[in-house]
Amino acid sequence: MQYLVSVIDSTAGLATDEEMAAINEFNDRLQAEGHWVFAGGLGAPASATVIDNRGEEAMFSDGPFVESKEHLAGLWIWEAPDLDVALRLAAEGSRACNRKLEVRPFLTPFE
């Protein structure tokens, strides 16, 4: 079972050195315990471009599709047997990266 773990940021800056150290340590553990699938930090919302090619020609627009105080700053994909395990990891992850996390399951129709 895989979970998308979104890092929700309400600050403008990148992670501090201390936060990065805690995240690295946490990531090492995720890998050692077999939960790690993928992780990555994202550029600022202002670096986003939205593409809409549902009409006659592709439209490109500058910036994120939604302006909000909180934004997606990065993500993990975790492998976990159930939500309780994912939530326990998320509680530790939130502390490590000092951000709010959202845990959301991938759809698994043939699990």
Add this chain to the structure above:
Amino acid sequence: MSDPHEAITRAHREEWARVVASLTRRFGDLDVAEEAAAEAFATAIERWPADGVPPNPGAWLTTTASHKAIDRIRRESKREDKHKEAQVRYDDPAGPGVPRGAIDDERLRLIFTCAHPALAMQARVALTLRMVGGLTAAEIGRAFLVREDSMTRRITRAKVKIKEARIPYRVPEADELPARVSGVLAVLYLVFNEGYLSTSPDADPVRAELTAEAIRLTRLIRELLPQDGEVAGLLALMLLIEARRPARVSPGGELVTLDEQDRGAWDAALIAEGHRLVRERLATGAAPGRYQVLAAINAVHTSARTMEETDWSQVVALYDQLVRLDPSPIVALNRAIAIAELDGPEVALAAVDRLVEPLAGYHSFHATRADLLRRLGRNRDARAAYALAIELAGNTAEVAALARRRDL
């Protein structure tokens, strides 16, 4: 057990949660479990009058429900090419991946799943009442002042989340139990309340099977967490309220309020046990939570030989403490009822009238107002308030009691 209809009603009361729990364990899916359980009861309604009541109704229902669930999974398998899954689950009655938790009780496992903290509180309660208590969405809706269709949606959403996010079907391990218990206590208290004052006009006014089930499960949790003050508090609270149940409905089917109850009919053993728990908590000196304060209030009531001998100033002081822990309008309403005994109906009415906005749709608000108005001799206003209370009350015995007081 000769009357099949009575047997079905009884089986629904006693076996619903067990059937749902055992199917959830086997098939790992609340939806499958619930629908199959409902189908099994529907089949019982068809068959039992013709074939006779089976010697073990619970086993018959579980077996029938299992067959229904397998049929359903096979039907879906054909559609979605999931033959393998159905086969695996058919071959492994324990169901896949079900580690045993700290307590080996199917229904408790079902409760911890339905009361999972990743679900909104109202969804937890609704799901527990549906899956464990066997109540309909309409009954649950009445209990929480929401419409049946929105209650159905809430339950469906919760089940989808359990399935999609894979909330496990298990009792938490010992180290994670305390954090998970408070949500379960809230759910059990609401189940107890639904039993003590049923909100449905189609159900018995007092559903002893629900109060008994809530008490049984709270006892189980207490065995596991004997040091948890709120677990002890909730158990004491339930016991002290349950003790008054024999005096609560008159032979004529009317709800009897505290002031008119025959206190000789109260269950002395339950009161003694409740008082013991309250004293035990007081002796720890730890700051009490909401259930412990509520238990203490009920300990004061059950210590008095009459309504007049009740230590009302202590009751009000405890309500003051409760308001700080739980500043809800319903607590404020109950505090006002105690104020009426201490400071008179006029002071209480002023306090009650301030609650009109949040509680205008709540029958007890109008019933309380009506009683206070009657005591103040404002009979016309009282009749109007009784009429509103009667309109909103779902409990048949309560409606009868309100109608009598209206016509006094």
